[in-house]
Amino acid sequence: MFLFTWILFIDKYVALDVLFAGIDIPFNCEFVVAQPQNDFVLLSEIYRVSSSQSLQFNRFGNWSQSLGLSVPSCGLYARRGNLNGYTLKTGLKIEHTDRGQHDTEMNSFSTDFFLEYWRYLEKEINFTTEYHYPPDNAYGGKLENGTWTGVIGMLKSGQVEISNVAFEMTAERSEAVDFTLPLYNVRTGMIIRKPSSVALPWNAYLKPFSFKLWAAVLFIMLLSVACMSATRQTSIASSMFLVTAAFCLQGQNLLQRCTSLRLVMVTIYLTAVIVIASYSASFISRLTLREPALPFTDFNEFLQDGSYQLAMLPSTSRLDFLKSSRAELIRQVYKKTVAPYEKNFPTQELVGVESICTKDKYAYFISDKHLVYFSKKISCSYAEIPGASYPGSVAIALRKGSPYTKLFSFRVQEMRRSGLIKTIFIRYSSRLRQDSVEVRYDIDVTDIAPILCILLAGILTALCILAVEFHISKKVGPHRININ
Ligand SMILES: *[C@@H]1O[C@H](CO)[C@@H](O)[C@H](O)[C@H]1NC(C)=O
Ligand SMILES: *[C@@H]1O[C@H](CO)[C@@H](O)[C@H](O)[C@H]1NC(C)=O
Ligand SMILES: *[C@@H]1O[C@H](CO)[C@@H](O)[C@H](O)[C@H]1NC(C)=O
Numbered sequence: 001m002f003l004f005t006w007i008l009f010i011d012k013y014v015a016l017d018v019l020f021a022g023i024d025i026p027f028n029c030e031f032v033v034a035q036p037q038n039d040f041v042l043l044s045e046i047y048r049v050s051s052s053q054s055l056q057f058n059r060f061g062n063w064s065q066s067l068g069l070s071v072p073s074c075g076l077y078a079r080r081g082n083l084n085g086y087t088l089k090t091g092l093k094i095e096h097t098d099r100g101q102h103d104t105e106m107n108s109f110s111t112d113f114f115l116e117y118w119r120y121l122e123k124e125i126n127f128t129t130e131y132h133y134p135p136d137n138a139y140g141g142k143l144e145n146g147t148w149t150g151v152i153g154m155l156k157s158g159q160v161e162i163s164n165v166a167f168e169m170t171a172e173r174s175e176a177v178d179f180t181l182p183l184y185n186v187r188t189g190m191i192i193r194k195p196s197s198v199a200l201p202w203n204a205y206l207k208p209f210s211f212k213l214w215a216a217v218l219f220i221m222l223l224s225v226a227c228m229s230a231t232r233q234t235s236i237a238s239s240m241f242l243v244t245a246a247f248c249l250q251g252q253n254l255l256q257r258c259t260s261l262r263l264v265m266v267t268i269y270l271t272a273v274i275v276i277a278s279y280s281a282s283f284i285s286r287l288t289l290r291e292p293a294l295p296f297t298d299f300n301e302f303l304q305d306g307s308y309q310l311a312m313l314p315s316t317s318r319l320d321f322l323k324s325s326r327a328e329l330i331r332q333v334y335k336k337t338v339a340p341y342e343k344n345f346p347t348q349e350l351v352g353v354e355s356i357c358t359k360d361k362y363a364y365f366i367s368d369k370h371l372v373y374f375s376k377k378i379s380c381s382y383a384e385i386p387g388a389s390y391p392g393s394v395a396i397a398l399r400k401g402s403p404y405t406k407l408f409s410f411r412v413q414e415m416r417r418s419g420l421i422k423t424i425f426i427r428y429s430s431r432l433r434q435d436s437v438e439v440r441y442d443i444d445v446t447d448i449a450p451i452l453c454i455l456l457a458g459i460l461t462a463l464c465i466l467a468v469e470f471h472i473s474k475k476v477g478p479h480r481i482n483i484n
Contacts, residue, residue: 005030007043012036016046017055024051027083027403030076032060040064043071045079049086056084077410083127088404090164091151092131093139095349113373113428114166117183117421121411132160137347139167141315148176149315155399162404166394168317168367172324178400180409182393184421186367188318189389190302190310193356194381195292202450208282217275221247224268231260247272298387302363303333310337311352312365314345321390322365337363354378367392372429 010019012035025031025047035042045058058079061071072079122129132154134140140152147153152167154160155177168186169179201207206214221243228239245252246268296302302310310333312318319342322334346352349370356362357380366374375382396412398405415421445452 005032007032007034009034016044016057020046020055024048025055026051027080028076028406029403034063040067047080049083053084053086075410077407081125081407081411083125083404083407085126085128087128087130088162089130089132089160090162091154091160092133092164093151094133094137113369113425115164116424116428117415118164120415120420120424121408124411125407129164131164136315138315139165139313139317140173141317141320142172142176152176152397155397158399161399161402162408163397167397168392168394170317170320170392172320173317173397176400177397178402178405179395179397180405180412181416182395183412183416184369184425185391185393186369187389187391188321188365188367190363190365190385191353191356191371191382192295192308192363192385194383195294204286205283205450208279208286217247220271220275224264224271227264228261228268231258231264233258233261243268247275249273249276292383294383294385296388297385299329299333300387302385302388303329303336306336308337308361308363309341310363310365311341311345311355312338313349313352314342314347317392318365318367350374350377353382356380356382367394369394369425 006029008031010033014035016033027047027049029047031046033044033046035044041063043060043063045060047056048054049056061069063069118129121127134150134154136149138150140148140150140155142148148156151160151163151165152173155163163177166183167173167177167179168188169182173179209217224243224246225236225239228234228242229236234242242252242265246265249272295308296305302308310322319338322330322338325331325334346355349366352364353366353371353374354377356364357378363385371384396408398408
C-alpha cells in the first residue's frame with residue numbers, strides 16, 4: 001500500500017498511453033493525472049494490473065472553479081476491484097493421492113470448501129488461476145537454516161503470487177508472507193480412535209440418585225418399618241422384611257387384614273413404585289448414553305499416559321505450535337510424543353487421519369475445519385480430546401509486498417460481513433453429513449463386574465452363615481424352626 005496519492009499535472013493533448021508506455025504503475029498505487037479541459041480539470045486514475053498489462057484509465061473526478069472538487073466517495077478497492085482476467089499464479093497443496101489426469105483437475109483435490117471461496121473471488125475480482133504445486137506437497141514450515149518449505153517457500157521465493165489454500169496466521173509466517181484479513185477461525189486439536197470400552201464405574205449403580213436422595217429413601221424405609229410395627233400386627237423384624245420386599249416390588253400374602261396395616265402397605269407400595277420407576281429411568285438412560293472412556297482429556301494427561309504417539313502433517317503451523325511453544329508442557333509433548341516419529345509423518349492429511357483407525361495408540365493433530373472435511377472419509381469413529389487444542393485464524397497468504405493484498409483483504413472482509421463465508425461452510429459441511437459410523441458398545445464381563453461381585457459376595461456370605469448354622473445345629477441338636 002502506498003502512503004501517498006500522486007498527482008501529475010499534464011497538458012490536455014498528451015496521450016497517456018504514450019506517456020506511460022513502459023512505466024509500471026502498480027495496482028495498489030493511487031496515481032491521478034490532472035488534465036485541464038475547456039472549463040474544468042479532468043482527474044483520471046491510472047494503474048496497471050501487472051507490469052505487463054495495458055494501462056488502465058478510470059475517470060476519477062472533476063475540479064472546476066465554480067463547482068470545486070468532485071471525487072467519488074467510495075474507497076480505492078471499491079473502485080478498483082477488477083483484475084481484468086489477469087492470471088494469478090497460486091500455490092496449492094494437494095490433499096488427495098488420486099490425482100487427476102490434467103493439471104487443471106488437480107485443484108479439485110484440495111479441501112473443497114476453500115475452493116468455493118476461491119471460485120467466488122475469481123468471479124468477483126475477475127481473474128483466472130494458474131496452479132502451481134510445491135515439490136514437497138507441504139503447506140509450509142521453516143527449516144532450521146531459515147529456509148521455508150511448501151507453498152510458503154514458493155511465495156517467499158516469488159515463484160507464485162498468492163496461496164490457494166488458507167493458511168493459519170502465525171507471527172513467524174507473517175515475516176515471510178503477507179496475510180489478508182482472517183477468513184475464519186479454527187481450532188486445532190487432537191483426535192484418537194473412539195475407544196470401544198465405555199466408562200461404567202463401580203458406583204454406576206448408585207449414581208442415578210444423589211447421596212441425599214439415597215438417605216431420604218433409607219429414611220422412608222425406616223419410617224415405614226416404624227409405622228408398620230405401630231399397627232401391632234407385625235414384629236419389627238418381619239416389618240423390615242416386608243418393607244424391603246415392597247421396595248423390591250415383591251408382593252406378599254398378609255394374613256392380618258386390619259385396615260391400618262393395609263393403609264400403611266398401600267402407602268409403602270406407592271412410594272416404592274415411584275422410587276423404583278425414577279431409579280430405573282435414570283439408570284437405563286445412563287447405560288444407554290454412555291460416553292467412551294477417553295484415556296486422557298488434555299495435554300497433561302496425554303503426556304502422563306505416554307503410550308500414544310502424536311502425528312500431524314509435516315511443515316505446518318500445528319507442528320510449529322508444538323515445536324516453538326513457550327509452555328514447558330507443550331514442549332515436552334513435542335519432545336516425547338512427536339519428535340521421535342517426525343521423520344515418518346504422512347504428507348497427506350487423509351492418510352494421517354486414517355492412521356488413527358489402522359494403528360494403535362495413534363493420536364492425530366488436525367484443525368476442526370479439516371476434520372469436518374476428512375471425518376467422513378475415514379473408516380472409523382474418532383473422539384476429540386477436549387482439553388488438547390489451541391485456537392487460530394486462517395487467511396489467504398500472498399507474496400510479501402504483493403500489490404493485491406489489500407484488494408483480497410477488502411473482498412474477504414466483504415465476504416465475512418455478508419455472511420458468505422459462514423454460509424458456504426455450513427452448506428458444505430451439511431453436504432458431508434451422512435450417517436456416521438456408529439460405535440456399538442458390547443457389554444463385556446468387566447462392565448458387569450460390580451453385579452457379579454455382589455452376587456459372589458452374597459453366595460459367600462450365605463455359605464458362611466450355612467456353615468455357622470450347621471455347626472450350631474450339631475451342638476444344640478435338631479429343633480423345629482418356627483417361620484412366622
Ligand atoms: C465531470 O464532468 C463531466 C462533464 O461535465 C460530467 O459528465 C461528469 O459526471 C463529472 N464527473 C464527476 C465525478 O463529477
Ligand atoms: C473480466 O476481464 C475480461 C478481460 O479483460 C473482460 O473481457 C471482462 O469483461 C471482465 N469481466 C467483468 C465481469 O468485468
Ligand atoms: C537449508 O536446508 C535445506 C535442506 O536441508 C537445503 O535444501 C537448503 O538449500 C538450505 N538452505 C540454506 C540457505 O542453506
